[in-house]
Amino acid sequence: MTRPPDEGVELSICISYYDAPDYLSRCLNSIRNSDTRCKYEILVVDDASPRPCTEAVTAVFSDACVIVNSENLGYAKANNLLIDTAAGHFVLVLNCDTQILPGALDAMVAYLNKHPDAGAVGPKVLNDDGTLQPQCRRGFLSPLSSFAYSVGLDRLFPHNRALGEYLLRYVNPEETHEVQSLSGACMMVRREVIEQLGAFDETLVQYSEDLDWCYRITAADWHVVYLPKAEVIHSGGKGGTNIRFFRSLYYYHRNPWIIFCRYPRNRFFPLYGWLIALMVLTRFSIASLRLLWGERRVGTRKGSAH
Known part of the structure; x- marks a missing residue:
């Protein structure tokens, strides 16, 4: 059961943390400096990290909610704890190794407010060097596109729709467009979607939870949208889990x-x-x-x- 929405909170920012204190501090400071105008709350789960994060979080957001797990639950379960606690009309799932660029959160909130048929929206996700992370806008994982992605044919023939369907390599990344899946590093989901479909599938463990969730959202006739005017930097591979x-x-x-x-x-x-x-x-x-x-x-x- 999710917590009833708080009329005063428009956005809940949910961050799962494991043993990356410098990246978490950088992420939190980027939120604070992002010129976000909508009212938001910060929720962080410390997934049994050897280096706790409570002090680092409250040093930036004194009123943040911090959940400390006694054992490492992994990406899906840890994020679901936060989603169940969230009070906002929209829920942002955010990795701790990200940086929110100015205007990104307000742009995503504005899009969801303007498009009631949109169930989820995600930003353009960039690597540290400014290049695009193509997994932030994905199409359907069909037999052919899966094969092409696995053997690299989608990179050899990026303009071929059949081969490039999974990472939508033939679509201009500077244009807003509907997709089948977003990146779990940063995606914003409407509360009604969570109440209807639930959150992450906890049986998947560590990979593809975002893919599955977005597929369920589109299967329920909600739109999933890539919004490039919102930009986020994702370092990748920092602060995940302690899985061997x-x-x-x-x-x-x-x-x-x-x-x-x-x-x-x-x-x-x-x-x-x-x-x-x-x-x-x-x-x-x-x-x-x-x-x-x-x-x-x-x-x-x-x-x-x-």
Whole structure:
């Protein structure tokens, strides 16, 4: 059950934290300096971090709500705790390794207020060097687009709609447009959507929770929208969970396969389905062997994590 909305709070900013105090302080200060005019509240969950964050949070926002977990729950469960506590009409899920650029929050709130059929909106998410993180605006994970993404064909033929459908490489990133999924690093969701559909699927663990949530939102006939006039910087891979690396690697490959099988569009392509399964198994096996040889950063792409 979510908390009843507070008429005085328009936006609840929910931040999940694990062992990245410098990034969290930078994130909080970016919010404070973002010239946000709507009334908002700050909620942070310390997911059993070895370096607590309560003092760092209250040093920037003295009235912030801080939840301290006794054990590490992971991305989905930790964020769901915050979402259940949130009192705003809109809920922003925000990674602690992000920086909110001026005007971004007001732009997203204004869009949702102006478009009542929009269930969620997300900003243009940038890397530290200012380049776009393409996972902030995703299309449908079809059999062909999944295959093209996995083997890199979408990057070789970015203007091909069939091959580039997943990361929408053929769509101008400077234009507002409807998408199938946003980035869990920063996405704003309407309270009515949460009351209707719930929040993150806690069975997925660490990867693809945002993909699944957005797919459920669009399946319920809400619009999910990418709004490039709102910009956020995401460092990526900081302050996540304490899940061991091999398990993280496993979930990185397992969860997209679950998403791929979960939605009806993919059930009509059994041959493609088996091909994707074989490809996922092969990539996981190769990444595991590389891990045994001491390579720690395998299996993921820059900006692909929450």
